[in-house]
Amino acid sequence: MGYEFDFSSVLTDQYIDWLISGVRITLLLTAGAWIIAFVIAVVLAVLRATNFRPAVWLVAVFVEVHQNIPLLVQVLFWYFAMPELLPEAWRDWLVRNNSEFILAMIAIAMCTAAYMSEALRSGLRAVPVTQYEAGRSFGFNYLQTMSYIVVPQALRLSVPPMVNHSLLLFKNTSIAMAIGVHELTYQTRQIDSDTFRTFEVFLVATGLYLVLSFIIMFVGNLIERRFSMGTR
Template sequence: MMGYSLDFTAVLAGEHLKWLLSGIQVTAELFAGAWALALLLAVVLIVLRNTGLRPAHWFVTTYVEVHQNVPLLVQVLFWYFAVPELLPAPAQIWLNEHNSEFILALLALSFCIAAYMSEALRSGLRAIPPMQYEASRALGFGYLSTMRYVILPQAARLSLPPLINYTLLLFKNTSIAMAIGVHELTYQSRQIENDTFRTFEVFAVATAIYLLSSFAIMALGALYERRAGLQAR
């Protein structure tokens, strides 16, 4: 019986290489879009929670608990199968004509990671002395101006380590989008494996790409954290 011989050219050449590069591009787009929207949502959540209004506090608390305690795969499937049913027909048609799988996966990832990021920012807010709020109000800043120009920049810097961790978590969780047919890296790797039967080579390459990308995110995060620390001094 012949031993198994490795052949990476079946994965890294021709049409299969195009599939792989396409998967990398979709993963990068999904990650970047979801990260930007998640951070924006996290800021909105923390601003609402910090107003002191009880309904806002209840809303944000419920939002965070739901998204932190429901598996992400379930959330992605909910967005893909259930949410479109609640939309009017024109919106459903628009989604179907504009890559609904990608859009809904991006929304599911964003809304989930926003819950974690808001909690990270909340921990940063707790470390800011109350006198910062009082000084801002004394200078004539309103609540939103105080949060925008004084509080949130400090909270973001203090929350960098968990924010970097959640950024990495988001990147790794983009692979879950394959469950609804998004043609990201894991999906394309599976397609190449089905076409070539080169299971080890395909997933070795995919693993290497994920590892290198994760290390790059961690390195950039560590660099930014050091620079923020220097600025803090």
């Protein structure tokens, strides 16, 4: 006998609310991790562009560690190991303020920052040397030259890979399920456990992930075109 599809059992009001909640948590996790990752990536890329060898070495170690350790292991490390190194007051604060979400966001952000920093470093290397000289001619120091002249141009050049890393970050949020973050994949598993309609519920979740991914890609393409027009 063939498989009988039954979406009515997984699209009840209760389960739709669970899915909406999962989407909301996924988007919040994506946004928070992206902001943290972007800020760290800019700092790492600028430090690696300096001639200060200790800073260059430390950034290189950070990038290699986060690029070569599975993200799941990083998330588990942040959740189970890192709190042990914190003062008791900080641990208590994390417990009271959704430690699973916060630590998953930090872990995903750190990993993404390693990849974003490499994209930004490539952008920095593509900026002509004359731009650095222009900064010096205006009397800018190194930090001012990077902030006002070089980094903005590097960001424009880095938009395509940054969009790809942003999409990857969004998809990586599903790993947060491993430590109990109630994002979309977690809620999907909960509905599956309640209904035993594995195919239907994961098909719905797949559709939601596809729609959200297409939206991110669409927004990224708009940003890329806008920056491209700005450079003409």
